[in-house]
Amino acid sequence: MSTRGKLGQTPSQTVGPYFAYGLTPSQYGYDFASIVTPCMAGPEVEGTHIHIAGCVFDGAEKPVNDAMIELWQADATGRYPGTDGVNSRFTGFGRCGTNADGGFFFDTIKPGIARPDDAPFINVTVMMRGLLLHAFTRIYFSDEVKANTHDPILALVPAGRRSTLIADHHAAGKYRFDIHMQGPQETVFFDL
């Protein structure tokens, strides 16, 4: 079994400091329509509507004001958009650039699970100036204590680092999820 094809993979490069007007233009007031926004689920989408907010920090614990976060998630029944039966108005995909304080947010729904052993989670891609290759992580939820204990992917993560993947449910419908690129609280990133 070979996992190498005839052509070589194109190398990754940093998204750089100037992606905003191309990838998240509406958010920053540029005259070009965004095709992906942080508002992933309107009121017509079934499920528990949630607001996730957080900050991106560099290795000096300074906020990163030029990062871009993308989310990709299942609907409330655990199925991804594009699958039969999923509300076509739920995009499942969101994108947000960070503000001057390193902050980002998403308005979405809490994902369901596809397999009984999984805990609900959201796929996350992190990009920024100074990051030559995007980083993959996941958002799990602090109010899913039992499900989190048997999730097969959380189980791969050393126990002391799992908390970096768990969004804090601090108020009704509201979660906090910070991303630390380095340092004692460095977020767990996956190779997939």
Add this chain to the structure above:
Amino acid sequence: MLDLNPRDWSSQPAYIDSGYRSTALRGPTRPLIPLKPALAALDGPVFGHELIGALDSDLTRNGQRNGAPLGERIIITGRLLDEDERPVPGALIEIWQANAAGRYIHKVDQHPAPLDPNFFGGGRCLTDSEGRYRFLTIKPGAYPWGNHPNAWRPNHIHFSVFGRQFATRLVTQMYFPGDPLLTFDPIYNSSPENVRARMVSHFSLDVTEEGFALGFVFDIVLRGTHSSVWEKA
């Protein structure tokens, strides 16, 4: 069942690169946690044609206010392929770039080169059934940056690409053949020496339109797939 080929780490830059200063505090320092292909397999988002505006792939027209933008008109085209040369159709490609003078419309860019009132610098399209894409734009200028004394970015266009799967996501930069600045650019040189040329477009007289625009070809290669090994439970 098809599994996604792994990221070819010999084709990718390291997270911390001593030549590119901003990586020092931003690249992850702990080893990534590997996920088995079966756990990582996940189709990515699908984008419909209704999202793409009529002028989105024509950067010479989508920012016009009172005339045509300044600079050399160029055509950038190519195919989005996987490692086995299979085309990736219906994939979203987004680009952004500086104008002919080397100035981005981005509010943070303070390089004292002129903005062009008729050039925005952002575009997007979906690949066709053969994985092809095509943009008409203006050749971007080089510009200085603060990484080290007398640092200049080579002419380049940023590309954001989605493949079929979530994990085939790619953000890269396309360069131009024969650019003397490539030798000195830490971002270009962050990629291993034997793979850097994959990011350099080539000039094509066939793509060039007589009397109108120079043509450049840039093929993009994403991770491919292979049959998964059958394992006993």
